[in-house]
Amino acid sequence: MNFDAILEKLINDTVGQSLGHFSSELALCVTIVGLLLVRLVSLDRWLPTYWVALLGAIAAFGLAACQMKQGGATQFLFTGLLVYDQFGIFFRLFLLLFLVLVIALTVISGIPDNEDGPDFYTLLLGATIGMMLMVSANNLLILFLGIEMTSVPSYVMVGFLKGRKLSSEAALKYVIYGAGIAGVMLYGISLMAGMLGTTDMSLIAERMHLLLSPEADGADLSVRSNAMLRTVVLASLLISAGVAFKLSLVPFHFWCPDAFEGAPAEVAGFLSVASKAAAFALLVRFCLALVGKDSGALSEHVYLYLGVGLGVVAAITATFGNLAAYSQTNIKRLLAYSTIAHAGYMLMAVAAMMVLVNSDVADAKLKAAGALEGLIYYLTVYLFMNLGAFAIVAFIRNQILSEEIKDYAGLGWQAPCLGIGMVFCLFSLVGMPPFGGFFAKLMIFKSLVDAGYANPFMWVVLAIGGLNTVFSLIYYLRVLNAMYIVPRPEGSPRVKFDFLPAGAYVVMVTLPVLLTGFFPYFPDRLSDTASRVANMLISNF
Amino acid sequence: MDIGLNHYLVVGAVLFVCGIICMATKRNAIGILMGVELVLNGANINFVAFSRYTALGLDGQIVSLFVIVLAAAEAAVALAIALNFYNNHLTIDVDRGDELAG
Amino acid sequence: MTDLVGHFLLFGVIAVGFLMVPLLIGRFLRPKLPTPEKDAIYECGEPTIGSSYVQFDLRFYVVALLFIIFDVEVAFFFPWAMVFGGATQLADPTLTEPARQELTAKLLNVSTEPSLLTLEQQISSTTASSLAMVGLCDILVFFGVLLVGFAYVWKRGDLDWVRAVAEKARKSAVFPRPPTTEQEPVADTITT
Numbered sequence: 001m002n003f004d005a006i007l008e009k010l011i012n013d014t015v016g017q018s019l020g021h022f023s024s025e026l027a028l029c030v031t032i033v034g035l036l037l038v039r040l041v042s043l044d045r046w047l048p049t050y051w052v053a054l055l056g057a058i059a060a061f062g063l064a065a066c067q068m069k070q071g072g073a074t075q076f077l078f079t080g081l082l083v084y085d086q087f088g089i090f091f092r093l094f095l096l097l098f099l100v101l102v103i104a105l106t107v108i109s110g111i112p113d114n115e116d117g118p119d120f121y122t123l124l125l126g127a128t129i130g131m132m133l134m135v136s137a138n139n140l141l142i143l144f145l146g147i148e149m150t151s152v153p154s155y156v157m158v159g160f161l162k163g164r165k166l167s168s169e170a171a172l173k174y175v176i177y178g179a180g181i182a183g184v185m186l187y188g189i190s191l192m193a194g195m196l197g198t199t200d201m202s203l204i205a206e207r208m209h210l211l212l213s214p215e216a217d218g219a220d221l222s223v224r225s226n227a228m229l230r231t232v233v234l235a236s237l238l239i240s241a242g243v244a245f246k247l248s249l250v251p252f253h254f255w256c257p258d259a260f261e262g263a264p265a266e267v268a269g270f271l272s273v274a275s276k277a278a279a280f281a282l283l284v285r286f287c288l289a290l291v292g293k294d295s296g297a298l299s300e301h302v303y304l305y306l307g308v309g310l311g312v313v314a315a316i317t318a319t320f321g322n323l324a325a326y327s328q329t330n331i332k333r334l335l336a337y338s339t340i341a342h343a344g345y346m347l348m349a350v351a352a353m354m355v356l357v358n359s360d361v362a363d364a365k366l367k368a369a370g371a372l373e374g375l376i377y378y379l380t381v382y383l384f385m386n387l388g389a390f391a392i393v394a395f396i397r398n399q400i401l402s403e404e405i406k407d408y409a410g411l412g413w414q415a416p417c418l419g420i421g422m423v424f425c426l427f428s429l430v431g432m433p434p435f436g437g438f439f440a441k442l443m444i445f446k447s448l449v450d451a452g453y454a455n456p457f458m459w460v461v462l463a464i465g466g467l468n469t470v471f472s473l474i475y476y477l478r479v480l481n482a483m484y485i486v487p488r489p490e491g492s493p494r495v496k497f498d499f500l501p502a503g504a505y506v507v508m509v510t511l512p513v514l515l516t517g518f519f520p521y522f523p524d525r526l527s528d529t530a531s532r533v534a535n536m537l538i539s540n541f
Numbered sequence: 542m543d544i545g546l547n548h549y550l551v552v553g554a555v556l557f558v559c560g561i562i563c564m565a566t567k568r569n570a571i572g573i574l575m576g577v578e579l580v581l582n583g584a585n586i587n588f589v590a591f592s593r594y595t596a597l598g599l600d601g602q603i604v605s606l607f608v609i610v611l612a613a614a615e616a617a618v619a620l621a622i623a624l625n626f627y628n629n630h631l632t633i634d635v636d637r638g639d640e641l642a643g
Numbered sequence: 644m645t646d647l648v649g650h651f652l653l654f655g656v657i658a659v660g661f662l663m664v665p666l667l668i669g670r671f672l673r674p675k676l677p678t679p680e681k682d683a684i685y686e687c688g689e690p691t692i693g694s695s696y697v698q699f700d701l702r703f704y705v706v707a708l709l710f711i712i713f714d715v716e717v718a719f720f721f722p723w724a725m726v727f728g729g730a731t732q733l734a735d736p737t738l739t740e741p742a743r744q745e746l747t748a749k750l751l752n753v754s755t756e757p758s759l760l761t762l763e764q765q766i767s768s769t770t771a772s773s774l775a776m777v778g779l780c781d782i783l784v785f786f787g788v789l790l791v792g793f794a795y796v797w798k799r800g801d802l803d804w805v806r807a808v809a810e811k812a813r814k815s816a817v818f819p820r821p822p823t824t825e826q827e828p829v830a831d832t833i834t835t
Contacts, residue, residue, distance in 0.1 A: 002763050003751065004770040011777060033788060036795045118795075141604050148611050152618050159622050168626040169638040175619045176573050176635065180564050182615070183580030186608060187557050190587035194550075197596030199604065258641040606718050613715035617708045624704055 010079070018077040021067065021084045024060040024092060025132050028125050031056025035125075039118040049117035050107045053125065057103055061096040068093050074540050080200055081139045083285075086536040088136035090376065090529070091281045095135070095274055098383055099128045101509065102270050105387075108501045109394045111264045112160070120160060123153035124270070131278035137285065140189045140199040140239075146282070147185070147242060150275055151178045157270070158263040170262020177255040181245040188238025195232050201285065205292020208232060208302075236290060243286065246279035247343045250317045257324075260336035265397060268332055269390030272339040277379050280346060284372065284537075287354055307354030308457055314351050315464040318344025322472045331393055331403050334475060335386075338429060341472060342382060348465055349375035349444045352451035352458060357538070359454035365538050367450045372534035374443035377527055381428065381436035381516055388425040388509040392418045395502045399495045405479055410488030412480070414495050417503035419483055421510045426476040428513045431469050436516030439523050441469065549590030556583030570623045570633040574616060581612045702804065709796060716789055720782070726750065727778045733771035 019026070035052050038044050067089050074085040082088075102124070106112060112120035130149025137143045155178060159171025193199045196207040211228050241252060248256040260268040287310075291303045321341030328334040353371035356364050395418060396411060397403055412419030428435035445465060451458035497503060515522040556579050563576030585605045592601025627633050684691045729750035733743065741758065747766045748757035766774075796802060 003747075003766045007770055007774055011773070029788075033791050036791050040791070040794055040798050141600075141607060144604075145607060145611070148615065152611075152615055155618055155622060159625055162625070163629065165629045166640055168622070168629045169641055171622045172570060172626045172635065172638060173641070175622050176570065179574065179577040179615055179619055180580075183560065183577045183584070186581060186584040187553075187587070190553070190584040190591070190604075193597055193601065193604070194587060194591030194595055197591075199597070199600050261641050603722070606722065609718050610715050613711050617711050620704065620708055624701060 014078065017075070018082075021075070021077055022082070024063040024067070024096060025129055027056060027060040027063055028129050028132075031060070032122050032125050035118045035122050044114060044117065048114055049121055050103060053117075053121035054100065054103050054107070056125065057096060057099045057128075061093070061100055064089065064093045064096050074536075076138060076202075077136075080202070081142050082133070082136045083138035083202075084136065085540065086533045087281070087284075090533045091135035091277060092132050094277060094380065094383065095128055095131050098270075098274050098277075098387070099124070101387060102266060102274075105269070105391050105394065105505065106266050108505055109266060109391075109398055111266050111394070116160070120157070123157050123160075127153040127157070127270075128274065131274055134278040135281040135285075137282060138201050140193055140201060143201070143239075143282065143286070144182075144186055144189055146278070147246060148182060150246070150278065151182065154178075154267075154271055154275065157267045158259045160267065161264060164262075166262040167264075168262075170259045174255045174259040177252075178245065181242050181252065184238050185242025185245075188235040188242070191231055192235035192239065195228050195235065201289040204289045208290075209292070239286070240283075243279055243283050244313070246275055247283070247347070248276075248340050249313050249343060249347065250320045250340070253317070253320070253340050256340055257333050257336040260339070261330055261333045261403075263332075265332060265390050265394035265403070268336070269387050269394075272335070272390070273383050273386050276339070276343060276346075277383070280350065280375060280379065283350060284353070284375070287350065288357070288537075291354070291358060303354050303358045304455065307351050307356075307451070308455060310347055310351035310354060311458060311461045314344045314347035315461050316344075317341070317347060318465060318468045320344075322468050322475070325472070325475045328475070329405055331405050331408070331479065332390075334405070334479070335389055335393070338472070338476075339386070341468065342386075342429070344468075345441065345444060345465060346375055346378055346382075348448055348461055349378065351461065352444070352447040355451040355454050355458055356447070361450070361454045364454070366535075367447065369531065369534040369538040370450065371444075371447035372538065373527065373530040374440070374447050376530040376533060377443055377523075378440035380526060380530070381440045381513065384509055384512040384516075385425045385428040385435075385437060388421055388506060388513065389429070391509060392422050392425070392506060395497070395506070399497065405482050408479065408482045409486040410483070411495065412483035414488065415497040417499060418497060418506055421506040422483060423480060424510045424513050426480060428517070430473050430476050434514075434517045436513045436523070438517060439527075443527075546590055546594040549586055549594075553583040553586040553590070556580070556586065568634050568636050570626065570635050571620075573635065574619050574623070577619075578612060578616065581608060584608065705801060706804075709801060713789070713793060719785065723778060723782050727775060727782075730771045730775040730778060733766050734768050734775055736768040738768070 031053060034056065035049055038047060038049060038052055071086065072084075074083065076082070077084050103121070106120070106124075127150050130146050130151075130153070132146075133142055133149060134146035137146055155171055155175040158174050159167050161167040189199075192204070195211070196204060198204075198207060208229070211232070245252040245255075260272070263271070287306055290306065318341050321337045321339070321344055325334050325337035325341065328337060349371050353368045353375070356368040356371060358364065361367065393403060396408065396415075399415075400407055400411075412422070424435060428437035431437045431441040445462055448458050448462040448465065452462065512522075516526060517523075560576045560579030560581075560583060563579060564573050565576075567573050567576060585608055588597075588601040588605040588608070590601075591597045592599060592605075623633050626638070630637055729746060732738075733746050733750065738746070743765050744757040744760045747753075747760055747764070748755070750766065753760075
């Protein structure tokens with residue numbers, strides 16, 4: 001093929017195909033430039049910047065929804081940098097829905113004033129673009145870029161409240177941990193790319209086979225390839241450390257409680273849901289890329305080690321998160337540890353998927369898809385229940401100027417709407433039967449039972465997960481105890497909450513938590529979508 | 542003596558280890574950020590060396606270009622945050638940030 | 644190779660030795676009689692003024708941060724400039740055959756002898772001009788976004804040295820001054 005044909009194909013591929021499938025990211029990019037331009041020409045006196053951000057986010061959401069509706073087969077965009085498939089589209093839609101909800105929350109709670117609006121929304125949209133790159137990454141460069149594009153704006157958003165000691169301390173801790181881990185991860189990427197001779201993630205498993213293939217033998221060659229394999233294992237450990245940092249898995253969780261306590265509740269909510277979801281999508285893609293399509297002798301070990309390793313980390317993370325949450329007095333810190341614990345539960349689903357995916361259990365692929373379906377379902381319910389909890393924290397902060405649990409005394413009676421919303425969100429976070437969180441947890445535990453037949457260790461993980469669920473009830477109940485049982489201290493001013501718009505927002509966010517629990521229609525629809533997405537990814541893989 | 546891939550990798554590894562040690566031992570936020578830069582540049586040397594000597598080809602150089610730009614952006618953000626911390630605490634000793642704990 | 648490493652090691656050891664031995668000898672031989680004058684910091688014979696840990700003005704950092712960001716973006720221009728330069732040269736339809744072969748080999752970075760490139764493998768002038776156009780469009784979008792960012796920083800006043808001075812004075816005087824004279828809230832110069 002000569003160069004003329006290559007160039008023509010490249011242009012056609014980019015303009016005709018890739019840019020169209022990249023439209024929702026582009027919409028966000030245009031919105032960012034628009035936000036800056038609006039401030040440049042001083043239009044923001046008449047047109048508050050949150051409208052620009054909200055419109056841009058809704059437009060991007062609409063574009064992603066169209067893509068979801070069209071469906072279509074898996075394609076590679078931009079000469080294989082990104083992969084376009086159902087899994088990626090679903091997470092894109094998920095992130096954009098969440099972005100719209102968060103922007104609405106910031107408009108209602110008024111955390112960036114109009115002066116800081118363009119800065120804040122630029123950062124928020126920029127972080128979302130990074131996450132969207134993460135969920136459709138097919139190249140180690142994009143993996144790194146996505147994680148960095150998510151992290152760098154997050155650091156700033158955590159320290160966004162100027163002149164507050166806690167906020168600046170939280171941002172500094174976050175940026176130092178984050179930058180350090182990013183460096184370590186990049187070193188891992190450099191080793192992996194060098195050893196395998198490619199940065200394309202879909203080629204990783206194939207190249208690893210080549211490293212070990214017996215034809216390339218000669219006595220000293222096999223010694224060499226053994227050393228190279230060890231380097232690749234080290235590299236994948238370093239890369240996983242970077243992803244684990246984004247997921248706040250033990251032992252990379254230190255930043256999480258500090259950053260959440262120092263950050264505004266809106267930002268903490270954004271980080272706890274969106275960056276977790278994106279990192280989970282990335283983790284799933286990366287793990288599947290390591291294992292590869294065919295179950296050769298090598299990948300047999302890889303998937304088992306990976307699965308069991310993730311299972312151990314998941315069990316430790318869930319246990320640690322729940323134990324540490326027990327003694328917290330600040331609500332945001334408590335929710336931060338609860339976020340860590342939930343990352344542990346969700347990681348159990350990934351572990352189950354990895355154990356199952358190439359195992360010799362009957363219907364292994366189907367069951368692996370079931371585990372992935374559980375993860376997707378859990379994330380969707382988690383979006384609503386966690387965002388609900390953080391939104392209520394933000395609204396209460398605007399009234400009583402405190403985030404200490406003891407100051408919440410008696411608030412449940414004075415603000416019935418927020419109180420009931422908090423009850424729903426927290427019970428759903430525990431995993432109580434009538435709420436969405438119950439079914440989510442059930443699906444993950446069921447896939448752990450399946451995975452146990454492939455490797456009995458998964459049953460241990462299941463037992464730890466079950467115990468954790470029971471234990472987590474205690475600290476969630478402490479918050480509700482403060483809100484409903486403890487009387488409001490004498491002389492403290494009566495707080496007034498208007499139903500509009502804060503209450504309406506809480507109703508809007510907590511309603512899905514209820515619907516996915518009570519009415520079979522909604523969980524069925526959601527799990528249908530989730531299983532379709534999961535099956536597409538696993539069967540393609 | 543021929544300078545080969547391994548020599549560059551050793552330089553990269555030395556930079557990486559120096560950076561890690563720097564991050565682990567420094568108390569000054571700026572010092573820690575210098576450690577981060579060392580680590581990133583260690584990785585960059587790897588990329589460029591791999592792109593010269595292995596099948597990685599031009600991809601390695603492109604990655605290292607992106608890393609240079611990202612490292613600068615990250616350093617700028619980190620310095621701005623460190624300045625903000627200084628304005629509030631009048632120090633950039635990270636051990637003084639002890640109000641968030643528990 | 645081991646020879647060379649051995650030489651280097653030997654050289655290094657001797658160099659360090661020559662440095663350490665005189666210092667050690669001096670340390671053991673010299674009398675140690677400190678006085679306050681002897682212990683004082685020596686600064687060209689002048690009495691020292693203040694500590695040597697001087698703090699630079701914060702404004703330098705702000706300017707430096709902005710400079711780093713916009714400076715490093717130029718890194719993306721280098722690969723673009725290579726391709727764009729080659730493509731515009733190739734776009735000239737009057738180019739002779741050997742020159743076209745030469746430029747093609749340079750642009751595609753092929754290791755074969757340029758004169759061996761067949762007509763099929765060479766880059767035609769139409770392709771080269773379309774490559775140049777695509778490259779120009781790409782860089783214009785990139786540079787345009789960069790310019791918007793630059794204009795935004797300018798508009799915010801982060802490039803104004805004087806405003807930063809005025810604000811600093813205002814900040815340091817914020818406590819003695821009654822709050823009524825407070826001007827409109829100005830965004831912090833340290834941009835987040």
